[in-house]
Amino acid sequence: MARWRGSTLSVTATGARVLDDDDLGAAAALCATVPVESVLAANRIEAVVRSGLRSSGGQLWGFEQGGELLAVCWAGANLVPVVPAGAKGALNAFAVLARAQGRQCSSIVGEADAALGLWARLSDVWSRPREIRANQPSLVIDHAPLVEPDPLVRRSRTSEYELVLPACVAMFAEEVGYSPASGPNGPYETRVRSLIAEDRSFIRLVRGARGPEVAFKAELGAVAVGVAQVQGVWVAPQHRGQGLSETGMAAVVEATRNEVADTVSLYVNDYNTKALAAYRRVGFRQVGTYATVLF
Structure with a gap:
């Protein structure tokens, strides 16, 4: 368990870990439940199914409760959270990992509540962004x-x-x-x-x-x-x-x-x-x- 108190945020987070190759099937299945929201992360996950996480240049984080994978976050050149409804606590948990790692990404991108929610939990310790595009209609x-x-x-x-x-x-x-x-x-x-x-x-x-x-x-x-x-x-x-x-x-x-x-x-x-x-x-x-x- 990890705790922190920032200027505007106090959270307790647990349940996140760095996933390995054995978790990729469950991660892909989770993404398939929200395909339009998750396609950026799912694209990376499907690529590493073929090559393995070790050579991917990034990490895949998972949030679990009761042994069930409820949310994932691709952490590479971009930080891409996939947090389906019901994954309460996932953003707090991913923020713990992101704070421990430090900013290595050029952007946080994804479904708005997840991307902006993750940024809200990191904004007091990460560098100021060049720009926040908070409203990008997702079309199909x-x-x-x-x-x-x-x-x-x-x-x-x-x-x-x-x-x-x-x-x-x-x-x-x-x-x-x-x-x-x-x-x-x-x-x-x-x-x-x-x-x-x-x-x-x-x-x-x-x-x-x-x-x-x-x-x-x-x-x-x-x-x-x-x-x-x-x-x-x-x-x-x-x-x-x-x-x-x-x-x-x-x-x-x-x-x-x-x-x-x-x-x-x-x-x-x-x-x-x-x-x-x-x-x-x-x-x-x-x-x-x-x-x-x-x-």
Whole structure:
């Protein structure tokens, strides 16, 4: 048992531990009970089922009562709590582990109550975040898109990495506020290569002044528990206002539902009203709320 008293919080926590490979089946089953909420963590869990936790670069925390696993939290580059209803005490327990470890993540992200609740328990000891995005509507579509898919949107090819990477960097910098680029074999560059190799990167190319350029792009950033979460949706500035976000997303939805997962999800900042309107025209509906604490 662990106790602490901060300036605004007094808690007692018990029941959390670092899980091992023998716990992965139970963790995956738990995530399957809340698939849209858990897809980010479930994506990591399904990956480590194949490779093992030792080589994953992160930890998986679990919260148990009476021998039953009630909640999990992926602790890696991002801290991703999955706390289904009824897992009372899980956030206090995960906060004990997070305080002991110290901040090693670049964000806390997930279902809003869980992500913001965990941050509330850490805010007096962790460094001040750059930004808190407390209201990010979580949207899903589990039927055919309501607009005609763009026939020119397709999966990226390995040979097109040099075209895709600048578009990904531009999207990230526009969204987060800084460039993620760190060199040819940096973690962001490796991530982009991996998404292309796994057929999870979509683009629409157009002819520019210097040759082909990316007009629209999106990735399936997480795929698990029957859900594919779209991330990194971006339209090049010179091609905005032409409806590419709607028709491009319709193409991504169609291909994903045909070949990857029946349910397609994403989350978007509440202030991005144009994107919200575009996704709703495609057929997405809100089923919950995410939140992100960015460091």
